[in-house]
Amino acid sequence: MAYTEEELKKQLETKEYEYGFYTDIDSETFPVGLSEEIVIAISKKKNEPKWMTDWRLDAFKIWKGMKKPSWSNLKYNEPDYQAISYYSAPKKKPNLKSLDEVDPELLKTFNKLGISIDEQKRLSGVAMDVVVDSVSVATSFKDTLEEKGIIFCSISDAIKNHPKLVRKYIGTVIPKRDNYFAALNSAVFSDGSFCYIPKGVKCPMELSTYFRINQAGTGQFERTLLIADESSYVSYLEGCTAPSRDENQLHAAVVELIALDDAEIKYSTVQNWFPGDKDGNGGVYNFVTKRGICHDRSKISWTQVETGSAVTWKYPSCVLKGNDSIGEFYSIAVTNNFQQADTGTKMIHIGKNTKSTIISKGVSAGKSQNSYRGLVKISPMAENARNFSQCDSLLMGNDCGAHTFPYIEAQNKSAQIEHEASTSKIGEDQIFYCNQRGIDTEKAIALIVNGFSKEVLNKLPMEFAVEAQKLLEISLEGSVG
Amino acid sequence: MLEIDNLHCKIDGKSILKGVNLKIKKGEIHAIMGPNGSGKSTLANVISGHEDYEVTKGSIYFDNKEINDLGVDERAHEGIFMSFQYPVEIPGVTVTNFIKTAINETRKSQGLEDMSSSQMLKKIREKANLLDMDSNFLSRSLNEGFSGGEKKRNEIFQMAMMEPKLAVLDETDSGLDIDALKIVANGVVKCSNDDNSVIVITHYQRLLDYIVPDKVHVIMDGKVVKTGNKDLAKKIEVVGYDWLKKSN
Numbered sequence: 001m002a003y004t005e006e007e008l009k010k011q012l013e014t015k016e017y018e019y020g021f022y023t024d025i026d027s028e029t030f031p032v033g034l035s036e037e038i039v040i041a042i043s044k045k046k047n048e049p050k051w052m053t054d055w056r057l058d059a060f061k062i063w064k065g066m067k068k069p070s071w072s073n074l075k076y077n078e079p080d081y082q083a084i085s086y087y088s089a090p091k092k093k094p095n096l097k098s099l100d101e102v103d104p105e106l107l108k109t110f111n112k113l114g115i116s117i118d119e120q121k122r123l124s125g126v127a128m129d130v131v132v133d134s135v136s137v138a139t140s141f142k143d144t145l146e147e148k149g150i151i152f153c154s155i156s157d158a159i160k161n162h163p164k165l166v167r168k169y170i171g172t173v174i175p176k177r178d179n180y181f182a183a184l185n186s187a188v189f190s191d192g193s194f195c196y197i198p199k200g201v202k203c204p205m206e207l208s209t210y211f212r213i214n215q216a217g218t219g220q221f222e223r224t225l226l227i228a229d230e231s232s233y234v235s236y237l238e239g240c241t242a243p244s245r246d247e248n249q250l251h252a253a254v255v256e257l258i259a260l261d262d263a264e265i266k267y268s269t270v271q272n273w274f275p276g277d278k279d280g281n282g283g284v285y286n287f288v289t290k291r292g293i294c295h296d297r298s299k300i301s302w303t304q305v306e307t308g309s310a311v312t313w314k315y316p317s318c319v320l321k322g323n324d325s326i327g328e329f330y331s332i333a334v335t336n337n338f339q340q341a342d343t344g345t346k347m348i349h350i351g352k353n354t355k356s357t358i359i360s361k362g363v364s365a366g367k368s369q370n371s372y373r374g375l376v377k378i379s380p381m382a383e384n385a386r387n388f389s390q391c392d393s394l395l396m397g398n399d400c401g402a403h404t405f406p407y408i409e410a411q412n413k414s415a416q417i418e419h420e421a422s423t424s425k426i427g428e429d430q431i432f433y434c435n436q437r438g439i440d441t442e443k444a445i446a447l448i449v450n451g452f453s454k455e456v457l458n459k460l461p462m463e464f465a466v467e468a469q470k471l472l473e474i475s476l477e478g479s480v481g
Numbered sequence: 482m483l484e485i486d487n488l489h490c491k492i493d494g495k496s497i498l499k500g501v502n503l504k505i506k507k508g509e510i511h512a513i514m515g516p517n518g519s520g521k522s523t524l525a526n527v528i529s530g531h532e533d534y535e536v537t538k539g540s541i542y543f544d545n546k547e548i549n550d551l552g553v554d555e556r557a558h559e560g561i562f563m564s565f566q567y568p569v570e571i572p573g574v575t576v577t578n579f580i581k582t583a584i585n586e587t588r589k590s591q592g593l594e595d596m597s598s599s600q601m602l603k604k605i606r607e608k609a610n611l612l613d614m615d616s617n618f619l620s621r622s623l624n625e626g627f628s629g630g631e632k633k634r635n636e637i638f639q640m641a642m643m644e645p646k647l648a649v650l651d652e653t654d655s656g657l658d659i660d661a662l663k664i665v666a667n668g669v670v671k672c673s674n675d676d677n678s679v680i681v682i683t684h685y686q687r688l689l690d691y692i693v694p695d696k697v698h699v700i701m702d703g704k705v706v707k708t709g710n711k712d713l714a715k716k717i718e719v720v721g722y723d724w725l726k727k728s729n
Contacts (some may be wrong), residue, residue: 451573
């Protein structure tokens with residue numbers, strides 16, 4: 001059977017189309033629109049206690065009185081919030097018998113990422129055979145965690161089983177009225193993760209490992225709450241390098257981190273939501289609020305690799321409340337075709353001798369727009385605060401844009417703030433040089449982009465660094481003639 | 482090895498090469514000299530296949546095969562290497578990582594597996610020694626913050642690693658002090674053997690004291706106007722190019 005290129009393409013297109021319609025037929029989906037009744041219904045569906053229902057209702061009230069932010073460097077059609085269904089039962093994956101039934105495009109990507117066959121099956125929803133018993137692996141992880149007193153579960157379970165902890169901390173870092181999307185999330189969050197590391201405990205594994213086996217569902221309005229008690233340590237990785245196709249256009253997640261005295265949290269994200277097609281149709285709107293609070297001598301380190309979504313609006317931030325606390329932000333944002341990203345961080349220095357580091361790398365290709373927006377704020381009490389920021393942009397081609405919006409507010413004279421920025425373009429001379437050494441153009445671009453992003457890639461957990469590197473290559477495929 | 486037949490080329494609509502003929506046999510070293518703007522570097526770029534240069538007439542044969550239509554990387558895979566007059570910087574990519582990628586991509590094109598790390602390391606050490614490079618040089622970003630001499634040494638290091646059939650050295654001597662010049666020239670001489678060929682493009686004959694050419698060609702206004710042996714280079718050093726212009 002010989003397919004022509006055209007036929008093959010057509011078939012793939014229709015396949016995708018079919019796929020998109022499958023998940024729509026879900027009996028457990030609420031009617032569209034948002035009202036008090038819907039908020040109550042969500043809470044009820046999840047068997048939540050009254051305080052949680054009230055909390056959600058309060059958030060809903062706040063949200064109704066708020067306006068969508070318009071300060072970002074993004075252009076998109078505002079979603080119709082009354083046209084969205086705010087609750088779907090956990091999505092059923094299509095039940096496929098073998099990998100042969102999976103979209104070949106998807107498999108191609110998996111292979112490029114070097115994802116193992118077993119994991120490919122799991123990610124694409126192919127029934128697993130006995131050879132890999134992922135459940136038992138996950139269980140053994142769970143045992144290890146439990147031994148140490150680490151709580152790691154869905155936020156819904158946490159509300160049920162650890163209500164004191166949740167009630168004490170939820171909304172303390174990102175208040176309901178913080179911003180439009182945070183308020184919306186507070187009212188309707190469907191699920192997410194909860195993690196508590198007890199005093200003095202060093203979490204013995206990257207929580208990603210567990211995550212990847214359990215594939216915590218990534219919903220439309222995720223809520224994550226992570227508490228590292230005194231002198232504890234945890235490294236947490238969310239997301240997946242595998243492409244996430246989701247018909248939900250709007251994603252508004254909230255992530256709150258709490259690092260108590262002497263604790264350290266390393267939070268890494270790899271985001272690869274569907275970015276829309278080559279012509280800029282479809283794609284996910286990703287409006288995320290992420291913030292951590294640092295108590296005395298604690299440290300929060302955000303690392304993110306952003307390659308997906310049509311529109312990204314995201315500023316993982318640190319409130320350096322404690323003395324001698326440290327905030328770090330390492331980011332690579334890649335945009336191609338018609339993608340838009342407005343991302344960066346806020347470092348709020350409140351305690352004495354607080355330090356923050358910002359390394360942001362933006363790669364723009366195609367007709368995309370990539371903005372860094374960052375705030376470094378030194379409050380009057382923050383003696384001897386130090387910040388170092390470095391924002392580098394790499395452009396490919398002539399139709400894309402890179403923008404840097406650094407805001408600096410220093411209210412204490414002892415502050416030391418450094419900001420470095422650079423913009424460069426992948427030069428034809430660089431490509432020619434690589435070509436002359438036998439490296440083809442696509443590989444050359446990958447090499448240059450990886451070199452450009454190295455400082456950030458180095459911050460990722462080892463197991464993910466390699467995949468993230470490949471992900472960067474894939475995201476930029478075909479971006480240069 | 483390389484045969485250039487009546488080669489004409491243009492860049493931005495402007496004619497640069499106007500009928501170059503050149504024949505280089507296996508094991509030979511040829512020098513190409515000429516005043517500024519005569520077309521020396523253009524010739525190097527055209528042999529490499531740079532797309533900005535439009536070949537309007539004539540052919541380039543490599544190993545008896547016409548390569549006019551081959552891309553830059555394909556020519557590299559065939560065994561053509563060019564040492565750049567101005568090597569580019571690639572931040573964040575180490576010398577080691579770059580050369581590893583270059584070698585493995587070339588091997589891939591020949592249907593070979595990646596070179597093993599131990600073999601690669603051994604080779605890197607050997608060739609780095611040849612050019613008197615210390616090991617921390619290898620972990621630095623490619624050409625970033627390199628001195629002129631380091632850049633050129635790095636080019637010849639890459640040549641030594643890739644073991645091309647034909648190496649085109651474009652003004653490898655420019656920006657080198659005499660000690661660095663000796664090291665670089667020695668490296669080239671040690672790499673050259675009966676099976677490969679070298680084209681040395683230079684302004685000055687001093688490089689040719691160390692890399693002794695079998696033939697010297699003088700290019701002026703896009704054509705080879707004179708071919709001779711190493712004495713021709715010596716004569717030019719003394720009297721310049723004007724006499725060639727008059728006899729032309």
